[in-house]
Amino acid sequence: MNRATSTPQHRLESTRPGSPSPTTAPARPGVTFTRVLAAEWTKLLSLRSTLWTAVGTILAAASLAYALGLFVRPGDDQSGASLIVSGYLLAQLGALVLGVQVGTGEYGAGTFRATFTAVPRRLPVLVAQVVVTIVAAFGTAAVALLASYLVTIGARSDHGLIVTITDSETARILAGFAVYLVGIALVGLGIGALLRRPSAALVAGVLMVIVIDHLLAVNPGKIADTVRALLPGSGARLLIDDAGLAVLDATSLGPQLGAWGGTAVLGGWVLALLLAGGYRLRRHDLT
């Protein structure tokens, strides 16, 4: 600390106007989207919580898939892809947490002051957060999928499950795992950007994605089924095999969404939440 006071004059020499040191004069000065993206990426990777959330999500997905795999017996007629992605039930929580962390990370300790005085236009920061969330959630989902494959199909050959990636249904289910987790992470980001408090955002996210759906499932009816179909969790239809979807649509009194209809619903939620978060960010004071 003492060194700091010794010769301030000398220390400032390199910062004199008129003689900027080469290290402080970038080719093109100013804020660009690429630079904001690099900054957001640095921020995401510089927090241990990001790593722990990713590791936790992968472990949760693989553990659940492994546990459910233990109940599979030869001749069960279960699709291998459905078993691999069955860990999504827990993994969606991890994805939600990841998004909420990115969305609320600015506001817990006032980091937003440093962030938005550097990028006063504000919206590029949110767009960059969308990109880093997509990359992080997709990477986590891909590793979780691989781990789930290894502990289910890879570890046991006696149950007779086969996975053919060229089969369109199988490909849709496996890709759906990544699409759904990315979607839920973006829902978390949107809620986080909107509410700015981690605990409030997490509670709201869990209610929207998981709890409300389960409460409504107890009381089926036209209204309850319609509302259930329009919740973000509807995106998980992408993970259900054709036979399961047929049963689902046959028993539902709500809209018949098929496999991709749920993805559209989830996409709608992501868009609406991010637009609302962006509106709040752009129009309102940051105090």
Added chain:
Amino acid sequence: MIEVEALTKCYGPTRAVDGLTFTAQSGTVTGFLGPNGAGKSTTMRIIVGLERPTSGRATIDGQRYADLVAPLQAVGVMLDARSVHPGRTAFRHLLAQARTHGISRSRVDEVIEMTGLESVAGRRAGTFSLGMGQRLGIAGALLGDPHTLILDEPVNGLDPDGVLWVRGLVRDLAAQGRTVLLSSHLMHELALCADRVVIIGKGRLLADASVPELTAEGGSLEDAYLKLTSDAVQYRGRSATGSVVPITGVTR
């Protein structure tokens, strides 16, 4: 040069800033004073675009902050020492800020060295003391080598050594022709480092004068400040017996 013109900010029925006009000239250190709740921080947040004024305007070298192409390289800002994610290291925090402007890693190391944070740059900010947080905030403000600096209570929590360093730093920056706007409650400190003083109370301008002008009647800067703000103090403590603590500075 920072120009604040007829700036007003209302929060519902409350007028936090009320028709405030003042200028902080280049090459000078302008002290920004006022009782708690006078609107100093609100004014500073409006200048750097975190808040929108209800009416009036604030510009830096003729431009609104939000219109600056490279804000960090025009204006260095330190509003609150607690503006760092507690889980991020000092170095990563500064690096993320630098990346938004394509400022190099070596400049990050440079400001860490300038603020004396070399030994703790790899530590997470959540473990920092208030003084270390202040140094990190000042490092962030210096990152873009800006022509204008806006520092809210920069010496708050610093050790005597650090206070001396900030005093030397802002004097040097002004001597190089830069604009420094600095708020503080330490009158003695401001008398030593500020050229001009802007005093506000209840969001209104009470005085905009040089330090010698304010102390012309023979009192200290503190006496002048207490006299000017005696009607504008919103939060006044009481003595243990319940009576309002007399303002000794005015009568002395």
